Amino acid sequence: MTRLEAVESLITDAQTIADVGCDHGLIAKYCALSGRFQTVIASDISEKCLNKARSALGGNERVRFAVCDGIGYDCDEAVIAGMGGYTVCDILTAADKNDRLPEILVLLPHRDADAVRRRLTELGYRIDKDFIVKERGKFYSAIRAKKGDAKPLSELQYLFGTEVDKYEPLLTEYLTGLQKIYEVAPKHNEEKLKLIRAALNAQGADRANNNKE
Ligand SMILES: C[S@@+](CC[C@H](N)C(=O)[O-])C[C@H]1O[C@@H](n2cnc3c(N)ncnc32)[C@H](O)[C@@H]1O
Secondary structure, X not given: OOHHHHHHHHOOOOOEEEEEOOOOOHHHHHHHHHOOOOEEEEEEOOHHHHHHHHHHHOOOOOEEEEEOOOOOOOOOEXXXXXXXXXXXXXXXXXXXXXXXXXXXXXXXXXXXXXXXXXXXXXXXXXXXXEEEEEEOOEEEEEEEEEEOOOOOOOHHHHHHXXXXXXXXXXXXXXXXXXXXXXXXXXXXXXXXXXXXXXXXXXXXXXXXXHHHO
């Protein structure tokens, strides 16, 4: 599954959806052409980046364009993809202060997804989908969260996703890769390795259980 396919599978049928940090506007384009949304907002902090989306989508009457930092407008659902987890957290914190947090968030950070899961929980969101995507050799977390009914996660869930206890070959591949990296300097990474092994054990245990059935 590509990142765009992950987004396609996670977005719901809200009235207004925003592609935050849209750059070339690939996600906004999918949303606009799908016909599933009344309004699609393509926004970016950089006018130069937004112009790429304007070129790809200008003329589509459903699409509005905005140069702004984060979620500087009202929307029902926001997709934030291709940014680091801490940038995503800053965007969510600012949106919370300005009362702009949407009901649904679809987030694909390329790193530090644990920080995103913690901030979502602090802001009162419940994560209802959480999986790994691999595109051109790089791993991304794909997370969907809905406002309300938040529940704290276990440390392993914050770190590796809410589905860490369910066997998923791609997650196992991701964890095995991480383990190899940290095993280069095991003494410096003792705590991290312990958590990775625990997650791999959880994957293995679920796989073993499923094989018994
Ligand atoms: C790597 S691109 C990702 C583009 C697209 N979302 C994707 O996933 O393919 C990151 C984009 O986020 C924009 N960006 C970074 N920080 C932002 C912020 N605080 N608010 C809005 N856009 C931001 C950048 O200008 C850039 O266009």
